[in-house]
Each structure stands twice: as structure tokens, then as C-alpha cells.
Amino acid sequence: MGDIENNGLSNWGRWGSEDQQGSLNLLTPEIVKKAAHLVKQGKVYSLSMPLETEGPLWPGRHKLWKVTMHKTTSGPRAHSSDDTVIMHSHSGTHMDAICHFWYDDQLYNGFKASENVTSAGVLRNAIENVPAIVGRGVLLDIATWMGVEHLKIGQAITADDLDQCASAQNIQIQLGDIVLVRTGWMRVFSQDRELFNSGEPGVNETVLPWLKSHDIVGIGADNHAVEVFDKIPPDRLPVHECAIRDLGIYLLENFNLEALAADKVHEFLLVIAPLHLTSAAGSPINPIAIA
Amino acid sequence: MGDIENNGLSNWGRWGSEDQQGSLNLLTPEIVKKAAHLVKQGKVYSLSMPLETEGPLWPGRHKLWKVTMHKTTSGPRAHSSDDTVIMHSHSGTHMDAICHFWYDDQLYNGFKASENVTSAGVLRNAIENVPAIVGRGVLLDIATWMGVEHLKIGQAITADDLDQCASAQNIQIQLGDIVLVRTGWMRVFSQDRELFNSGEPGVNETVLPWLKSHDIVGIGADNHAVEVFDKIPPDRLPVHECAIRDLGIYLLENFNLEALAADKVHEFLLVIAPLHLTSAAGSPINPIAIA
Amino acid sequence: MGDIENNGLSNWGRWGSEDQQGSLNLLTPEIVKKAAHLVKQGKVYSLSMPLETEGPLWPGRHKLWKVTMHKTTSGPRAHSSDDTVIMHSHSGTHMDAICHFWYDDQLYNGFKASENVTSAGVLRNAIENVPAIVGRGVLLDIATWMGVEHLKIGQAITADDLDQCASAQNIQIQLGDIVLVRTGWMRVFSQDRELFNSGEPGVNETVLPWLKSHDIVGIGADNHAVEVFDKIPPDRLPVHECAIRDLGIYLLENFNLEALAADKVHEFLLVIAPLHLTSAAGSPINPIAIA
């Protein structure tokens, strides 16, 4: 594989040669049912940052634009308002479809990028193949475990860190989990926008075999891109390359994990419902944790 | 009230003079917990229609526009794709914020429209006040109960119909329910687009006291606007006027209820997670039913 | 007229009760022909600033957004590129339609704003009524005449200043002229963006009778809004109120007048060709001076 080292990690063919859902196949009804039974208090958390012009956004993408059409008349005394929104599918809190990233002209499961990625949309592995991600969400609160307000730019989180943090939280990682890694970095978003957009702490390549051996459905974080780098744009995004393209795993980005962490809620029913956008490479989301 | 007759129905002031959430206040942790326990099989349903240029959309609104930025280079061998989406906040399957509709210059809870509805957004009752709607979803499958493929354009569903259908389905309507009314009209969407966009069957004004007395959180349907009319634009939208503006109840539109109906799933955990769009009058959604 | 003082200035009814072109009626073929004969050297000047995300734009308007669809395939070896542009009709160098500004619910020539200004567009006096403005352009280079690099924020230019400057330049103002006032303020755009967006030098209300008595077709400047104010948003825009709404005169904004000034070109054939945008309140333009 030359300079891209995926350690032989792959889920290609595992769910058939035509599969376009990747790790979503792991979410059986049994897992969903067990996750629903995690709801003990009936407390609902929205894990979304505000979706707005000045919300978190990968540098280089255009800012969200919204105009409100106000005071449309309806009948003799009534009026309505509506908005036009212009945004990237990867705006604010969002998830990547497994067509979002690739190398060597092949998407997840071997589909050719040159045949399937077009100006009009992506023909395979697009977000429309994800009706929803519903399962057990696990918060690994690395910042709290490390005793810091937030990790530093460029600070790597390893598979061993994830294991130790889970153990300290008394959490056993299970097949089909959606793992949310809290670095504290979203606090930097409001404190120092320039720093937030210069790089980030996050998981590194050691996490890739861990994702595969635990059969994780998705991994998210409170930063732009889940993985670590010390400048933007980074030279490479090795976790994107392997997790999305080789393993068909969903990356979940710019999450707000502050309330879950404050309440020490470490496992919960997680419902992620991407917009059912035809042929899109991702979607903004409002992920809902129910504890 | 002159020509707008709301029968004295109002929730203004009920949750305080500054309340911007309306019926969402009804969803207590107890209700959420009970709804989660409705999950028996672990089966997940997306109730969204495809969100695309040719998806369901109120005539007069512009069609959704999407362009894909393909093959952005990242590192020596990797590439990524992303999309730009331009859409109304009321595109496809969507929910109305309780600032969406008003009369006599007053929004829900008495806020002045002339002060709060601006080209830059709506300052009160906007969708950002809805972190999520999580509770018991109830399907009232009127089309099946009436023994028709779909109701006819302009055919009204009354409060009495809702009661009889619930009774036939062995469902007791409860405080805090989110009620989804199936008219079968979404079948017309694929069969006859012109007819679909000419009017619709739906609930009429008799349902307003029913919504209030049952303390319903939201009411949805498989059509443009939940309520009945025989031409587009209709002369008035009386259910919008009273449900949104007087009662602070959420309207849920263009739902795909076919799979729930086929499986005869009449109660379920329902999770609706609008995009956390600042100052917007609504949001496209991908509602998730879990049974 | 209460707080809005238009000194009885009005062109309403002058060109008929249905007129939607205002001062454009002044441009007779005779004037066009004479203007064409001003071309002596055959030198062409574009008076447009770059139309781009970081170009001049009234604070509060969203920045222009452009994405390029690149490398669309056409045939065995050929490709093409195209762009999607999202912008305000009043972006960068632009002209105001005479429906852009009004007071007391009446547009130029007495049309009711409440009936003609809608979310879907403006039904009267929109930019589509301006096929082109072709006539004699006159540069009044106030900054050079005053011997300053640029006038100061909040510094007013009076009718008397215009007359003295014209006289110093040996220019006689004529019926049908399009007058471009150079304040030097566009130099501030590249030097100090924050100052540029805080207010501007420009003409004040004394110019309104001057515009009327000379029968000027349009007045432009190298700033956001032609007229003077010392903060943004200003409390009022009296020149907009009277020139656009009472006189039906065209305002021409964010012009680049540097090259004309450097060459001391004070009269020229001026061609302004707004996009033929149906029902729009203005258009970005690339004004062409030919000397």
C-alpha cells in the first residue's frame, strides 16, 4: 500500500460486494433494543452546536448563509415566515458519509471514485444509505480522565488511552457501539477561534485496529475531524483514509459533549438522523442522547 | 377575534410569559422514559422522504439545489468530496417552528411579529428552541381505518375520526403524544405530482379543541401541511393559525408513514431532531420511529 | 412630510402614471449619440471592483459565495468548468433599482410598497426596467480638487462643492448626465477595512435640488451608498429617500474611479448594463467608461 499503511484493516466484501452501508450493518435489532433500555431518567441531550454562520466549520469551507423570507401573507390577517439556507453538507455538527474520503481511486467496498463521484452527486455510499444510526452511545471523556480542561493542539489520543479511560469510567466497549471522544477542544471554539481552526487534539492511527477489533459503528469527537493534527490543512488524514474508506466506519464531527460530561453520563441511547439528502457526501446532524 | 375563530383556545402564558417552546414543555422525563420502554423489537424506521430537488415541496417554494465539490485533494493519494446545499428550511419532510405562522401581528405567547420577524431571522420562537422532540409517537392510520388507498383531495378528517380510528387501533391518546395521521396522500406524490400539489386531505378545525384537550405536543401527516384544503394556495390555513400561534403546537409535514402502516406499528418511541439552525422558522428533519 | 423633508422635489407623474423607469426617460438618442462622440482615444475603463467574497459589501449583507464545478467531462478528452454564485443583487459595484428604497408605503411614482414588494420579487420599478444606462459620464474628482488623498469619514460634499469642482475641471453639467463623484474613499477599502465599513464621506441633502434642476440620470461614487454618514447603519439615508423614491434617479455604488482620475478623464461615454434580473431591486454591474 506504499505510504498509506492500513495494517491490512478492511471490511470490504464483509457485507456483500454491493454493500453501501458499512458498519451500519452491525446495528442489529437486539443492539437497538438493549440501547433503548439504557434510558433510566428520561433525560434528553442535544449534542449539536448551533448551526449558524459563525458556527464551527472546517477552514476553507464557506460559511453558512441564511436569509429569512418574512411576512408572506396567508389569508386576510395571517402571515408566515420561512428561510433559505445555503450550507455545506459538512457544516457544524455533522457526519461523514462513507463516500466522503478515499484514496487510489477506490471508495469503501471497492467502488471506483472516478465513476461514482460527480459534480451532480455521489452515486455510491452516499448519506442516503443511512436511514439512521441508533444504538448505544459511549462517552469516553478523555479530558476529565486526564484532569485537563482540554487537550492541546496536536496531542494524540491512542487506543491505549481509550482503553484506560473506558476502564476508569467502568465502561466495557461492545460490538456496535458508537464512541464519542471528549477532548475538551470545543471549549477552545468560544475562547480562541484562531487556535480552534489551527489544528486539534484527537485520536491517532493506533485507534484504527481498535475500531476494527471492537467493531465500532462510528467514532465522534468535539473537534473538526476526530483525528489529531497540528496544522490545517494537515498533510494527511490517516484516520479518515482507513476508517472511512477501508473500514466503512462513520466519523462524527464537531459534537457538543459538555452537558453529557457535566452529568457524567457515559452510556446512553444515541439517535443520529442525517438528512435524507440524495447522493450527498454527508449531512449536518442534531445527535440526540437519551439517558 | 373576527374571522379567525379559535374558540378561546390558547396556551399563551401557560409556561410563563417568556416561554418560547410551547407544547414541548409537556415532555417530562417520565414521558420520555415510558416512550423508550415502547421499544420491543429494536426496529428502526426513518419517516423521511428523500430530500432532493424533486422531493415534496410546497408549490411556490424553490426546489432544493445541490452541487457536489468532488475530488478535493488531501495528501499524496487521497481525495474527498463535499456538497453545497441550498434549500428552504421548510423542505421535504420538515417541522414548523412555532414562529412560522401568526396573525394580528402576534406570534405564539404574544411576541410581536413586527419586532421579531426580520430578514436576518426570527428572534423569538425559532427552531433553535427545540433541542429535540422525544416522546411517544402514535400512528393514526386513517386511510387503513377507512379502507381506502388514500383519502381524496379536500377530504376532511375530524376530531371524531381521530377518536374512532384510535379506538379501532386500541390506542388511548395520552398527554404529551405526538400524533401522526396517515391519509395515504404520499402515495399520490409518486403517482400524480400535479394532484399532490393541488390540495390535500387532512385534519380540519374540529381537531383544534382535541389537540388542546389531549395536550398533544405535535401533529404530523403524510402531506404538505397536515390540514385539509382543496386548492393551493388555500384561502386560509386555520389549523396553522390556531395550532401554531395560539397553542404553540408543532406541525410535522410530508412524513413517509408507509412502512409503519405496513407493519401495523401504532405506537413507538419517536425522535425528531431538527437542525439546530439559529433564528430559523423550521427545519428539514429525518424523524426516527423505534418500535 | 414630517421628518422627511424633500423640499417639494418630485418626478412623480412626469413621465406618465405608469412609468417605471424614472430618470432613464431623459436619455434621448440625441444624448446617446453625442456621448458616443466623446470617444477620442478609444481607451476603455472598467469601473468595477472585483466581485468576490472579500469585495466591498454593505455591512450586514452576507458575503458572496462561489463554488466551481470543475472538470465536467464532455466527450472523450474534453472537460469544462462552471461556477455557482450566491450573492446579493447589491453586491460589490452595483446599481440600485428605483424600487430599492421608499418611505410611507409608496415607491417612486406612487406605487404601493405593500402591494408591490414581495418575497418573490418587486413588481414595479424593478431593475428589469433598465435595459441599459448609456450617456455622458462626468467624473467630479472632489478628492483631487480638494487636494486630499481621500475625504474623511462623515465629511459632506455639498451642491456647491459639485459646482466648484466642475468649474475647476472645466466641465458644464448637462441634462441627462451621469455624475460620478470621487471621494478617494475606495483607497480606504484596501488600507483599513474596518474604517471603510464604519461610515463614509459623500454627498448630503443639498445635492437633491441640484440633481433635480440639472436633470441628472444617475449619481455614483466610490463608496457604499453615495451619501455621507458617520456610522453604519446610519440613522437615515435622506439622499436615498428622495433621489430614489421622489425623483426616480439611479444610485451607483462602490465604483472604482482611480484609473479615470489618474488619467484626468472627466467626461466619457458611459455604458452601464445591469443584469436583466426579473423583479430584482438592483444588480451588480461592471460599468464601462470609454474615452
Added chain:
Amino acid sequence: MGDIENNGLSNWGRWGSEDQQGSLNLLTPEIVKKAAHLVKQGKVYSLSMPLETEGPLWPGRHKLWKVTMHKTTSGPRAHSSDDTVIMHSHSGTHMDAICHFWYDDQLYNGFKASENVTSAGVLRNAIENVPAIVGRGVLLDIATWMGVEHLKIGQAITADDLDQCASAQNIQIQLGDIVLVRTGWMRVFSQDRELFNSGEPGVNETVLPWLKSHDIVGIGADNHAVEVFDKIPPDRLPVHECAIRDLGIYLLENFNLEALAADKVHEFLLVIAPLHLTSAAGSPINPIAIA
């Protein structure tokens, strides 16, 4: 050159290895001055079709989208309106930048497409290199010369046809001319939209040496793409390939030539002022003919 046959036609290097303006270099002050002297009557023609959602647009491109922000308040009694426009740079009546079309990874003058055409814009030969096209416009009214209302779909116009038509009109083609070819096809636009979007009459490859030998600056027509084809998308666009990429000549599309033809105006001062859009592959235009 394999299947792309350009007969050795090329202007690469002619105006220097860094030139990004192509045939625009031909327009000397002398030519501009002579063109201005063609103005005899002072009559002004806008050659633009309406720029609107249902205006002429290459099938496959998204339709123009416009929303009007109405009734923004300014001061105690005044209001303003503005619009947001979303459009392709190749919307309605428009011109192609000479970066719009290429083959074998090389743009006009040999710049590499793979290095210069990006999602963020085109770095060479973009429309910003065209301050304006000002020169002699020549109408070759082929439909009138052939005695037909309009040519037929797929009907080719040859170099010989252009010569004969010019001769019949007593026009001598000169270096630096901008040639507008009237096929009558724009009449089909209002009569039969489906036919208009199925193909078109236009010039064929025989015109390429003619453009080169006459040193034409630009060639336009009253159709989508100047050149002939009998289906959309066509298999190839050979005139685009050679005129734009090999010769650096400007293509001018979807012109409204009806008024010029009705008045038998065959030569005129032509002013084309593209929006000064940074790094764009073209621009909508409102071309102005002055006779």
C-alpha cells in the same frame, strides 16, 4: 491530435507565454474609436434575455433561484428591499471565459488544467481577465438571409454561409470584429421549450479557420452554445474545444438578436461587460449594442 482535429489552428504564445486574455488582445484603441463612430442614431439595444428561473439555461444546470428580502427598515419611515440570487456563472445570456473548456489537460495558452482548475475557482484565463469587450459588433442574420423563421435543429452553418450572408448584407468582416450569428432559434425558446433544449442549429467546424483567419474576437448566437448539435448533451463540442482552448476566442451565448434583426442593424458599437467575478469560468451579461 487523434480525434480532436484543430487543423493546426492555435493562438498559443502569440501574445506571450503568460497571456490570459486571448483574442481580447486584438481590440486596439483604434478599433474601439472606429466602433464608437458607428453610432449614428443613438439607439440602444439590450441583447439579454430575462435572467430568471425560467430563462434559457443549458439542461442539467440548476435553475436560477432568487429570494427578495423586503421591507428592511431604515429610519423612522423608510424601508428598503434587496435580493439574494443563486445562479450558475453560465446563466441566461452569458459569455464563456477562456478557461471554460479544454482537452488533454491544457487550457488556452498551455496552462495545466489539473493545476489551475479547482473547486475554489480557476486560477488562469478566468473571466476577471476581461475588463470588457468593446468593439464593432456585426450581426450576420442567417435566418433572414435563408428566408426562414428559424433554422432547424441540427442544421449546420458553414464558413461559406457566413461569407455569403455578410456579402448579402454588404458587410466586410474585419480584424477584431465580434460576430453575432442569428439562427432564429431563440423564437423556439418561447414556442417549444422542449425542442429548444434538445439541440440547436449553429456554426460547425468549418468556421474555425474562418475565425482564425479573420481574427475574430468573439462569436455569439441566439442559442445555448453557438455551435450545432442534434441532441443534448452532444457527443462533442468541437467549436468549444478549438475556439476557446486553441484560439482563445470568446463564445457569447443565448443572445436576443430579434430587435437588431427587425431594425436591420448589421453593424454597431458593442459593449459587453462581464461581472468582474474573481476566478470564475464565465459570467451572465447584458450585452449592449449602440447604433
